[in-house]
Amino acid sequence: MPFSFCTFAVMSNIKPSLAKGTRDFSPQEMVKRNYIFDTIKKVFKKYGYAEIQTPSMENLSTLTGKYGDEGDKLIFKILNSGDYLSKANANHLSAMNSNALISSISEKALRYDLTVPFARYVVMHQNDIALPFKRFQVQPVWRADRPQKGRYREFYQCDVDVVGSESLLNEAEFVLIYQEALSNLGMTDFTIKINNRKILSGIAEIIGKPELIVDMTVAIDKLDKIGFEGVTKELIERGFTEQDIDKLKPVILLQGTNEEKLSSLKQVLSASATGLKGIEEIETVFSYVAGLLSDSKLKKPDLELDITLARGLNYYTGCIYEVKTNEAAMGSIGGGGRYDDLTGMFGLKGLTGVGISFGADRIYDVMQEVNLFPESAAAGTKVLISNFDREAELYALPLLQQLREAGVAAELYPSSAKLKKQMSYADDKSIPYVVLIGSDEIQSGILTLKNMHTGEQEKLSKDAIVDLLKAQQ
Amino acid sequence: MPFSFCTFAVMSNIKPSLAKGTRDFSPQEMVKRNYIFDTIKKVFKKYGYAEIQTPSMENLSTLTGKYGDEGDKLIFKILNSGDYLSKANANHLSAMNSNALISSISEKALRYDLTVPFARYVVMHQNDIALPFKRFQVQPVWRADRPQKGRYREFYQCDVDVVGSESLLNEAEFVLIYQEALSNLGMTDFTIKINNRKILSGIAEIIGKPELIVDMTVAIDKLDKIGFEGVTKELIERGFTEQDIDKLKPVILLQGTNEEKLSSLKQVLSASATGLKGIEEIETVFSYVAGLLSDSKLKKPDLELDITLARGLNYYTGCIYEVKTNEAAMGSIGGGGRYDDLTGMFGLKGLTGVGISFGADRIYDVMQEVNLFPESAAAGTKVLISNFDREAELYALPLLQQLREAGVAAELYPSSAKLKKQMSYADDKSIPYVVLIGSDEIQSGILTLKNMHTGEQEKLSKDAIVDLLKAQQ
Numbered sequence: 005m006p007f008s009f010c011t012f013a014v015m016s017n018i019k020p021s022l023a024k025g026t027r028d029f030s031p032q033e034m035v036k037r038n039y040i041f042d043t044i045k046k047v048f049k050k051y052g053y054a055e056i057q058t059p060s061m062e063n064l065s066t067l068t069g070k071y072g073d074e075g076d077k078l079i080f081k082i083l084n085s086g087d088y089l090s091k092a093n094a095n096h097l098s099a100m101n102s103n104a105l106i107s108s109i110s111e112k113a114l115r116y117d118l119t120v121p122f123a124r125y126v127v128m129h130q131n132d133i134a135l136p137f138k139r140f141q142v143q144p145v146w147r148a149d150r151p152q153k154g155r156y157r158e159f160y161q162c163d164v165d166v167v168g169s170e171s172l173l174n175e176a177e178f179v180l181i182y183q184e185a186l187s188n189l190g191m192t193d194f195t196i197k198i199n200n201r202k203i204l205s206g207i208a209e210i211i212g213k214p215e216l217i218v219d220m221t222v223a224i225d226k227l228d229k230i231g232f233e234g235v236t237k238e239l240i241e242r243g244f245t246e247q248d249i250d251k252l253k254p255v256i257l258l259q260g261t262n263e264e265k266l267s268s269l270k271q272v273l274s275a276s277a278t279g280l281k282g283i284e285e286i287e288t289v290f291s292y293v294a295g296l297l298s299d300s301k302l303k304k305p306d307l308e309l310d311i312t313l314a315r316g317l318n319y320y321t322g323c324i325y326e327v328k329t330n331e332a333a334m335g336s337i338g339g340g341g342r343y344d345d346l347t348g349m350f351g352l353k354g355l356t357g358v359g360i361s362f363g364a365d366r367i368y369d370v371m372q373e374v375n376l377f378p379e380s381a382a383a384g385t386k387v388l389i390s391n392f393d394r395e396a397e398l399y400a401l402p403l404l405q406q407l408r409e410a411g412v413a414a415e416l417y418p419s420s421a422k423l424k425k426q427m428s429y430a431d432d433k434s435i436p437y438v439v440l441i442g443s444d445e446i447q448s449g450i451l452t453l454k455n456m457h458t459g460e461q462e463k464l465s466k467d468a469i470v471d472l473l474k475a476q477q
Numbered sequence: 478m479p480f481s482f483c484t485f486a487v488m489s490n491i492k493p494s495l496a497k498g499t500r501d502f503s504p505q506e507m508v509k510r511n512y513i514f515d516t517i518k519k520v521f522k523k524y525g526y527a528e529i530q531t532p533s534m535e536n537l538s539t540l541t542g543k544y545g546d547e548g549d550k551l552i553f554k555i556l557n558s559g560d561y562l563s564k565a566n567a568n569h570l571s572a573m574n575s576n577a578l579i580s581s582i583s584e585k586a587l588r589y590d591l592t593v594p595f596a597r598y599v600v601m602h603q604n605d606i607a608l609p610f611k612r613f614q615v616q617p618v619w620r621a622d623r624p625q626k627g628r629y630r631e632f633y634q635c636d637v638d639v640v641g642s643e644s645l646l647n648e649a650e651f652v653l654i655y656q657e658a659l660s661n662l663g664m665t666d667f668t669i670k671i672n673n674r675k676i677l678s679g680i681a682e683i684i685g686k687p688e689l690i691v692d693m694t695v696a697i698d699k700l701d702k703i704g705f706e707g708v709t710k711e712l713i714e715r716g717f718t719e720q721d722i723d724k725l726k727p728v729i730l731l732q733g734t735n736e737e738k739l740s741s742l743k744q745v746l747s748a749s750a751t752g753l754k755g756i757e758e759i760e761t762v763f764s765y766v767a768g769l770l771s772d773s774k775l776k777k778p779d780l781e782l783d784i785t786l787a788r789g790l791n792y793y794t795g796c797i798y799e800v801k802t803n804e805a806a807m808g809s810i811g812g813g814g815r816y817d818d819l820t821g822m823f824g825l826k827g828l829t830g831v832g833i834s835f836g837a838d839r840i841y842d843v844m845q846e847v848n849l850f851p852e853s854a855a856a857g858t859k860v861l862i863s864n865f866d867r868e869a870e871l872y873a874l875p876l877l878q879q880l881r882e883a884g885v886a887a888e889l890y891p892s893s894a895k896l897k898k899q900m901s902y903a904d905d906k907s908i909p910y911v912v913l914i915g916s917d918e919i920q921s922g923i924l925t926l927k928n929m930h931t932g933e934q935e936k937l938s939k940d941a942i943v944d945l946l947k948a949q950q
Contacts, residue, residue, distance in 0.1 A: 020597040020823045023534045023585045028598055030605070031527030031612065038528070050881045052858040052888035054504030054906075055511070059631050060533065060587075060617060061496045061553075080534075081556040083583055085621040089575040097570075102562040110556055112496045114533075124493040125501055132503070134905030136891060139504065144533060148558040158532050171891035173870075180878070295874035301882055350493045385525040397646075401768035405653070408523045409774055415525035418609060418644035432607030433527075 025149070025157030031384065036377050037368065040189060041142055041162065044362055047185040048140040048164050051177055056139050058121040060146075064106075064113045070120045070349060078147045080157075081110040114146040118163045118361075119346075126167055127350040135168030142364075154365065165359025167346060172285060175323045175342065176292030178360045182327055182338060183305040189367065190376035193330040194337070195306045199313035200286050201320050201341075203269065206279015207311070210272065211251045216243055221314035224256050228312070232257065255311060262290065262309045269311070285322060319343055325360055332373045337363045384413065387437040387473055388430045391417040396441040403439070403451075403466050410474040430456055439469060498622070498630030504857065509850050510841065513662065514615055514635065517835055520658040521613040521637050524650055529612050531594040533619075537579075537586045543593045543822060551620045553630075554583040587619040591636045591834075592819075599640055600823040608641030615837075627838065638832025640819060645758060648796045648815065649765030651833045655800050655811060656778040662840065663849035666803040667810070668779045672786035673759050674793050674814075676742065679752015680784070683745065684724045689716055694787035697729050701785070705730065728784060735763065735782045742784070758795060788812050798833055805846045810836045857886065860910040860946055861903045864890040869914040876912070876924075876939050883947040903929055912942060 022028065029037060045055070067079055084091070093108040115121055118141045126137065142162045149155055164181065166174050182196050208217040219242035223235050230238070235256065236249055244252075255272055258265050266283055273279030286309060297304060315324055322342030329337050340360030347355045371377055387407060389400045400416050407414035415435075417426045430438050440452040440461075453462045453469055464472065495501065502510060518528070540552055557564070566581040588594055591614045599610065615635045622628055637654065639647050655669050681690040692715035696708050703711070708729065709722055717725075728745055731738050739756055746752030759782060770777060788797050795815030802810050813833030820828045844850055860880060862873045873889050880887035888908075890899045903911050913925040913934075926935045926942055937945065 020539050020600055021536060022601070023532060023536050026532030026534055028532070028602070029530040030602070031529055034528040034530060049857070050884070050886045052886060054857050055507040056504055057502040057507060059496060059499030059501070060619070061499055061631060063494060063496050066493050077558065080558070080585075082587070083554040083556045083579070085550065085553070087575045089573045089578065100562045102560045105562065106556070112553075114555070127493055128495070129501070129503070134902050136902075138888075146533070158534065166891075169891045173889065173891045184881075292874065295871055296878045299875035300878045302878070384522070384527050388525075398768055401765065402772035405769045405773045405775070408657075411523070413523045413525060415611075416646065418639075418642045418646045429607050429609075 023157070025151030025155075027156060027158070035384070036371070037364070039377065040364055040367055040371070041160075043188050044162060044185045044364075045140065045142065047181055047188065050184075051138075051181055053138045053140045053164050053166075056122075056125060056141055057143060058115070058118075058125055058141070060115055060144070061112045062115060062121060062124070064111055066124055067113050067116055067120060071116060075116065078149055079116050080114040080146045080148055081106055082112040082114070084109055084111055115143070116147060117145050118143060118161045119165075120349075122163070122165065123347045123350055126355065127347050127352045130352060136166050136174075137168055138164075138166045140164040154369070156365070160364050162362040162364050163359060164361070165357050167355050167357035169358075170356055172288045172323075173292050174358050175285075175289045176296060178325065178340065178358070179289070179293050179305055179307055180296055180302070182325070182360065184302060185362065186327070186337075186367075187303060189371060190378070191329060191331065191370070193306075195308050195328050195330065197308050197310040197313050197326045197328065198286065198289070199309065199311055199324045200282035201322060201324060202278050202282030202285065203273070203311055204282075204314065206273040206276035206282055207252070207255055209276045209278060211244075211248045213244065213248060218318065219243060220252075224252070224312045225314040227256060258311060262307070265309050265311070282322075289323060315339055315341065321356075323358065329370050332370045334366055334370050337366045337370065385415050385433055385435045386413045386476070387415075387439060387469075388426065388433075388435045389414065389416045389439045390423070390426050390441055391420050392423075392442060393420050395443070395446065396420075399446050400439075400441055403469075406466070406470050407473065410470050411477050412470070412473045427456075437473065496630070498624030498628075500629060500631070508857070509844070510837070512850065513837055513840055513844070514633075516661050517635060517658045517837075518613065518615065520654055520661065523657075524611075524654055526611045526613045526637050526639075529595075529598060529614055530616060531588070531591075531598055531614070533588055533617070534585045535588060535594060535597070537584055539597055540586050540589055540593060544589060548589065551622055552589050553587040553619045553621055554579055555585040555587070557582055557584055588616070589620060590618050591616060591634045592638075593822075595636070595638065596820045596823055599828065600820050600825045603825060609639050609647075610641055611637075611639045613637040627842070629838070633837050635835040635837050636832055637834070638830050640828050640830040642831075643829055645761045645796075646765050647831050648758075648762045649769060651798065651813065651831070652762070652766050652778055652780055653769055653775070655798070655833065657775060658835065659800070659810075659840075660776060662844060663851070664802060664804065664843070664847075665776075666779075668781050668801050668803065670781050670783040670786050670799045670801065671759065671762065672782065672784055672797045673755035674795055674797060675751050675755030675758065676746070676784055677755075677787065679746040679749035679755055680725070680728055682749045682751060684717075684721045686717065686721060691791065692716060693725075697725075697785045698787040700729060731784060735780070738782050738784070755795075762796060788814065792816055794829075796831065802843050805843045807839055807843050810839045810843065858888050858906055858908045859886045859949070860888075860912060860942075861899065861906075861908045862887065862889045862912045863896070863899050863914055864893050865896075865915060866893050868916070868919065869893075872919050873912075873914055876942075879939070879943050880946065883943050884950050885943070885946045900929075910946065 061082060064081060068076055088109045091108055093105060096105040122141060140163065142160060144158050144160050146158050149157060151157060179196055186194055204221050205217055208214045208220050223238040223242060227235050239249055258268060266287065269283055313324055313326055315326060320341035321344045324341035325339055326336050327338040338361060342358035344356045345353060346357040389404055391397050404414055404416045436456050438454045438456060440454060445451045450463050450465055451469060453464050534555060537554060541549055561582045564581055566578060569578040595614060613636065615633060617631050617633050619631050622630060624630060652669055659667055677694050678690055681687045681693050696711040696715055700708050712722055731741060739760065742756055786797055786799055788799060793814035794817045797814035798812055799809050800811040811833060815831035817829045818826060819830040862877055864870050877887055877889045909929050911927045911929060913927060918924045923936050923938055924942060926937050
C-alpha cells in the first residue's frame with residue numbers, strides 16, 4: 005500500500021464522501037447483517053444447498069441483452085484500461101453516440117443480478133456439477149438506478165436455486181425454507197403467496213385472449229394497489245373487452261381458503277389443459293408441504309394461493325412465490341419461481357430451474373422496526389480489562405490471553421488512562437463487563453468485575469472471572 | 478429478473494467465459510475459503526476487533542493519487558451512466574488523450590485496497606467511532622494488473638487495524654493474532670518477521686546517508702533473493718560508497734538470536750536517537766508478547782527480528798511485519814505495520830494506526846498443498862434419502878424434515894430414479910450417508926443407513942437414524 009507522502013499534502017483539503025447510492029456498514033450494522041445472512045445460509049445448508057461465488061465483473065457481452073433495454077442502461081460498465089480511446093469506434097465517437105460507443109471502450113461490467121452469472125456458471129461448469137445442482141449465492145449486485153429511500157446502487161442479493169430437477173418437491177421445500185429462515189429470524193407474521201404461470205395462461209385461454217397474457221397479468225398484479233376498478237380500466241386500455249372482464253372478475257376476486265379457490269378454479273379452467281396442469285402443480289406442492297410438516301415442530305406456514313401474483317411473468321413458467329410481512333408496512337421481502345431454460349441464453353438448452361431470493365435489506369428494515377434483533381446479535385468484545393499503570397498492565401497480560409483462549413472476546417485498554425475514559429470506551433463499544441485492576445487487586449489476587457448493565461461489582465479471582473465469562477458464551 | 482425471450486435466441490450461440498483474471502468459486506472451494514475467513518475472523522473478534530464493510534465503488538477522487546502513478550493506472554474506472562460523452566472534456570477528446578479524459582467520463586472506481594476506504598470511513602464517521610477504533614474488513618479488491626499464476630484482478634483482502642492508539646500492546650497483539658489464526662488453520666511452521674522503520678532510519682543516519690533511506694531499504698530488502706553481492710551492486714548504483722557498504726555489512730548480515738541482534742544493534746546505533754528508539758520499541762513488543770504468553774497454551778511464535786524487512790517503507794513509521802510459511806515454496810502470507818497519519822490524506826491529521834493483513838489466496842494455496850483442510854471443511858449435505866417410488870417418497874417426507882430440525886443437512890432425492898443414479902449423486906456431492914427406503918423398510922419401519930465411506934449398511938429405526946446423525950454434528 006504505497007502511499008506517496010507528497011500526495012497527502014495535495015489531497016488534504018478534500019472532504020471525502022461516499023459514491024452516490026452506496027453505504028458504509030458500521031460494526032453494529034455488520035453484526036446485524038451477518039446475523040441475517042448467517043441465519044438464512046444455515047437454513048439453505050440444511051436443505052442441501054451449497055454456496056458458490058462468481059466474480060463481481062463479468063464480460064459485458066455476458067450481461068448485455070439479458071435485462072431488456074432499460075436494464076442494459078442500468079448496468080455499470082467498466083472503462084477499459086490503458087489507452088482505451090485507441091480502440092474506440094471512430095464513427096460512434098465522432099457522432100458522440102455514448103450508447104453505441106460503449107462496446108468499443110468497455111469490455112467488462114459489474115454484475116446486475118445473481119441469476120445471469122449463475123446461468124453462465126452452470127454452462128461453463130456443466131461437466132463438473134452433479135444435477136440436480138442446488139446452489140445458493142449471497143453477493144452484492146450493482147445497478148445504476150436513481151438512488152432513493154431503500155434503493156441503493158450496491159445491494160446484496162441472497163438467492164437459492166436448483167437446476168436440473170422438475171420435481172415439485174423443490175417448490176415445496178422453498179416454502180419451508182422461507183418459513184424456517186424467517187421464523188428463525190424471529191418473524192411471526194408473514195404470508196407466503198404462491199401462484200402458477202400455467203393458471204394464468206389458463207385464465208387468458210378461457211377468456212379467449214391467450215396472446216394478451218402479459219397484459220392481463222401486469223394489470224391484475226396491481227389489484228392490491230389500484231383496486232378492481234383500476235384493474236378494469238387498465239385491462240380495457242390493454243385491449244380487453246367488458247365481456248372479457250366479466251369473465252375475469254370472479255377469478256380475480258376469488259376468495260376463501262386455498263381449497264375453496266382451487267375448487268372454483270377447477271371449474272373455471274375445466275376447458276384449459278394448461279390451467280388444470282397449473283392447479284395440479286399447486287396441489288402437489290401443497291401435499292408435499294403437508295407431508296414434510298406431518299411430524300414437524302415448525303410452525304405451519306401461512307401459505308396463500310394468490311392468482312393475482314405475477315412477478316415478471318415472462319420469466320417464470322411454473323410456480324411463482326412472493327413473501328409479504330404483515331408486521332411492518334413493507335413490500336415483498338422475497339420472491340421467486342420456476343423458470344425453464346435458464347441456461348438457454350448461453351446455448352445450453354432444456355435445463356429447468358426453480359429458486360427464490362430473500363430481500364436482505366428489507367428484512368433488515370423490518371427487523372429493526374419491530375425490534376427483532378436479539379441482544380446476542382450485538383455481541384462484540386465481552387470484557388475490557390482496565391489499565392491504570394504499568395504494574396496493572398503487566399499483571400493483566402496473562403489474564404487477557406487466558407480469556408481469549410477460553411473463547412471470550414477480550415481487550416486490555418491499550419494504555420493507562422483515567423477510569424472515566426476507559427469506562428466510556430466500554431460504553432461506546434457496548435462491552436458488558438469491565439475488570440478493574442488496582443494495587444489492592446494485584447496484592448490480593450482478587451479482582452473486581454463490573455457488570456456495565458447493572459452497575460454491580462463483584463470480587464472474584466482470575467480463574468473465577470474466566471469461568472464466569474466463558475460460561476456465558 | 479425480466480429476461481426477454483426474444484433475446485435468448487439471439488444470444489444462444491455465445492459461449493460464455495469469465496472476465497480475464499477473475500474466478501468462479503465452486504461449492505468445494507467456497508467451503509474451504511469460508512473455513513479460512515471464518516477462522517481468521519473468529520480470532521479478530523476475540524482480540525476485540527469489529528467488522529466493517531465499505532462500498533465496492535468509491536468516488537474516483539477518493540482513490541486517485543493514493544497509490545502512485547502506476548497504482549492509478551491499475552484502478553478500474555466505472556464509465557458514467559447515460560450520455561457520458563455529453564460531459565466529456567472536448568480538448569482531451571479531440572486530442573484522443575485517454576488518461577486525461579477519464580475524469581470527465583468516470584466519477585467512480587472500484588476499490589483498489591481496503592486501506593484508503595478505511596481512512597475515508599474513519600474521517601467520515603469520526604464523530605461516531607470510539608477511539609481506539611479496532612476494525613477488521615474482509616472484502617474483495619480489484620486491480621487491472623496483468624493476470625498471471627496466483628495474481629488475479631479480483632481478490633480478497635483481509636485487514637485488521639487499530640487507529641488512535643500509540644500503545645505497542647497493539648503491535649504485540651498482532652503477533653499473537655498471526656500466531657493464533659495460522660495455528661488454528663493447522664499451520665505449524667511459519668516465521669513472523671518483525672522490523673522497525675526507526676531502526677532503518679538509524680542505520681541510514683549512522684552511515685551518514687539519511688536521505689537515502691528508501692534506496693537503502695529497497696536494496697537490502699532483496700537480500701533473500703539476490704544475496705549480499707547483489708545488494709552491494711544495487712547499493713552502489715543507488716549512490717552508496719564502498720565505505721558506506723563496509724559500515725552496512727555487519728548490520729545487514731546480522732545473525733543470532735533476537736537478543737544477540739538487539740545487543741549488536743544497540744552498539745551500532747548508539748549515536749542515533751531514532752535508531753535506539755526503534756530498538757526500544759521492538760524490545761517493548763517482545764516483552765508484551767512474553768507477558769501475554771506467560772500463562773498461555775498457545776505455541777510460542779517463531780518471531781524473528783529481521784532488519785532487512787522493509788515492505789513499502791514510505792508507508793510505515795514504526796514496526797513492520799511479514800509472515801512467511803516454511804511449509805511450501807510461497808512468498809509472504811501476511812504483512813503490515815504502523816503508519817502515522819493514515820487519515821491525513823482526507824484532512825484529519827495526527828491519527829496513528831497499526832495493522833496487518835492476511836494473504837487469503839496464498840494461505841489457501843499453502844493449505845491445499847500441505848493438505849491442511851480438515852474433513853469437516855468439506856461438509857455439505859450429511860445424508861441423502863433415496864427415492865424409489867411415490868410410496869417411499871411420501872414415507873420419507875416427515876423423516877427428511879425431522880433430520881433438518883435436528884440440525885442435520887439432509888436431502889431427499891427429488892424424484893424416483895435408479896439406485897445407481899442416486900448413489901452417484903451422493904458420491905458427487907460427497908454426502909457421507911444414504912438412507913435406503915424400500916417396501917420392506919416401509920413395512921418394518923426399520924430403514925437401511927449406508928455409510929458411503931465404508932460401504933457398511935445398518936438397519937435402524939427412524940429415530941435412531943436421526944439420533945446417530947445428530948450426534949455427529
